[in-house]
Amino acid sequence: MRRILYVLVGAVFLAGCARPAGVAMSDADALHTAEKVLLRECMKRAGFEYQITPEARVPGEREFPYVIDDIAWAQRHGYGTDIQRGLEKLRTDDPNQRYFHSLPAARQPAAIAAANGSKPTGLTAKDPEGMVMTHSDQGCQTAADRELYGDAQAWFQAKVTAQALKAMRVERASADPRFAAATEPWAACMHAVGHDYASPAKLRETLPPPEKPLPFHDEQRMAVAEATCALSSGLASTAKDLDAHYDTQLRQQYKHDMETEQRLKQAALPRARDIVRTAGLSS
Amino acid sequence: MPKIRNAIAAMAVVALTVLTGAVDAYAAPASPAATGFLFVYYGTYQDNVCGQFDQNQSVWGPCTNKAESLFNDGYPGNRDDAKVYWGANYTGAWRYLYNGAILNDLHDFTFDPSNGASGHGQQLWHNIASSSWVNL
Numbered sequence: 001m002r003r004i005l006y007v008l009v010g011a012v013f014l015a016g017c018a019r020p021a022g023v024a025m026s027d028a029d030a031l032h033t034a035e036k037v038l039l040r041e042c043m044k045r046a047g048f049e050y051q052i053t054p055e056a057r058v059p060g061e062r063e064f065p066y067v068i069d070d071i072a073w074a075q076r077h078g079y080g081t082d083i084q085r086g087l088e089k090l091r092t093d094d095p096n097q098r099y100f101h102s103l104p105a106a107r108q109p110a111a112i113a114a115a116n117g118s119k120p121t122g123l124t125a126k127d128p129e130g131m132v133m134t135h136s137d138q139g140c141q142t143a144a145d146r147e148l149y150g151d152a153q154a155w156f157q158a159k160v161t162a163q164a165l166k167a168m169r170v171e172r173a174s175a176d177p178r179f180a181a182a183t184e185p186w187a188a189c190m191h192a193v194g195h196d197y198a199s200p201a202k203l204r205e206t207l208p209p210p211e212k213p214l215p216f217h218d219e220q221r222m223a224v225a226e227a228t229c230a231l232s233s234g235l236a237s238t239a240k241d242l243d244a245h246y247d248t249q250l251r252q253q254y255k256h257d258m259e260t261e262q263r264l265k266q267a268a269l270p271r272a273r274d275i276v277r278t279a280g281l282s283s
Numbered sequence: 284m285p286k287i288r289n290a291i292a293a294m295a296v297v298a299l300t301v302l303t304g305a306v307d308a309y310a311a312p313a314s315p316a317a318t319g320f321l322f323v324y325y326g327t328y329q330d331n332v333c334g335q336f337d338q339n340q341s342v343w344g345p346c347t348n349k350a351e352s353l354f355n356d357g358y359p360g361n362r363d364d365a366k367v368y369w370g371a372n373y374t375g376a377w378r379y380l381y382n383g384a385i386l387n388d389l390h391d392f393t394f395d396p397s398n399g400a401s402g403h404g405q406q407l408w409h410n411i412a413s414s415s416w417v418n419l
Contacts (some may be wrong), residue, residue: 053361054417087362088339090342091416096360100319101337112318115359116383131392135384141359142383163379163419167395174399201400209341209372 025276027269029055034272035144037279039115042140046114048103050140051095052281056264058086065170066179066243067200067226069236074227078219084210094226115140123153128168128254133160148268148275158261163259165250172249173242174201182238189229195222200230321365321380321414322354327388329354339415342371347412354385362416369394369402371412376402379419 025033036052043050061083068074079084091097103111122137135156136142146152173179183199190197195201203226208214214222230236251258315402320335323346337357343350355365363382369375376394386392389407402410 055361068384088416091338091360091362094361096358097337100358100360109318112356112358116356120354120356120385121381129393133381133384134387135381139383159419160381164395171395171403199399205370205374207372207374211341245387 025273027265030272030276031148031265031268033279033281034268034275035148037275037281038144038147039140041112043114046110046140048111049099050115052279053095055189058083058090061087065066066174066239067230067235068223069227069239070229071224071227071231074223075220078214078216078223079204079207081210081213081216081219088210113139117142123156124175125157126185127160128165128257129164131266148272149264150267151264155264158257161254161257162163162261165254169243169246169250172246173239176242176246178238179242182233182235185233186229189233190225193225193229195225200226200235286289318356319358320356321416322356323350323411324352324354325349327351327390329385329387333381334339336414339413341373341413343412343414347371350411351389351408352385352387353380353389353407353411355380355382357416358384359383364417364419366417367407367411368413368415369405369410370399373398373413375412375414376400376405378407379417381419401408 007074024030033052036050040050040052060075062070064070068079100111117136118234119138120134120136123135123142124132125135126132133156137152142152143154145155149155181184187196187198190203194204197206203222207219213219230239230276285356317335320337321341322329322332325331325333328411329352333349334340334343343399353365353367355363357363357365359382365380365382366373366377367380368377376393378395380386386407389409389411392407393404394402394407394410
């Protein structure tokens, strides 16, 4: 499908760094940071380093799950090849990845075992479509989840379900006959400006990889056409409406699962804020 | 058709040395003791390593359309979750794999929905052509 598209406005930044002093972390940041503090402490006890880094992002990164519908963005970034390169660099430059690769080869298996457990079994989660994921119930990552959320198995299940529901929302919206109907005038609009593609997804599949991108002018021209046609044909508004519709539907259908995820998070929050505060990372 | 095209493109890639010093590699250099990679296996239940990837892979070389199980054995850090794609160059439908998680038999998994992209709803079994690292 779509390659996920992002906006890059300037250099890579670290999300947590933008928070002014004295301003409390968001709930999501507090949970994320507390988990990393617990991971760091556990890895230290095992004889390894783990650095807490704010969740690094490419500034303004943005997802267009159905079609690009922002002309200004398309003019600036085309299909976001620059964003993709920035995202790849985040991993390459990550201090924890660098640390791991700096370890002697003989120590690396022990570091992985400390972090992820010695074998990937013990936790299982079935997503709403019936697919079963497995993860170790040992290791520092799971220990951190267990300490923070109280129940590593329940948390693993909750996050697998939550991730699956995001994908299901896009699936349902894009499988809706109204989406297909709205794609036809979009394709006609694109054809009129010299681009023959049946859908935004099919267009995306013709693009070269980020490491060998189209000349930017060509990428920009296609992306701007995609966005312009998305707005003028009604595809953008149809996709937005369908996305909201299926979001509501899924929230109803999987109400119990979503409530479980929220309950786990809410219960973990006081603990998370204490952990972060004690570590000197938050007000 | 696209799958045939992916396979041809894949033949051009053998191995990639990356800035971190890790080496993304296919079967021959892959050591059973190696850790810290997205592992791709010819067989189910981690049998017979085909490839080990530390960086994004726009083509999977000889592993293209061969994988029967996957294990995200990466070290935790930024962008430590994996995303595998139906097509080369990160195209087509996809599925995520959390850091530390394993998919033992790709018969049991299908690609996620992807806005009508190629491969949507198909089995992952012998059907993956590229991968990238993401944050979930």
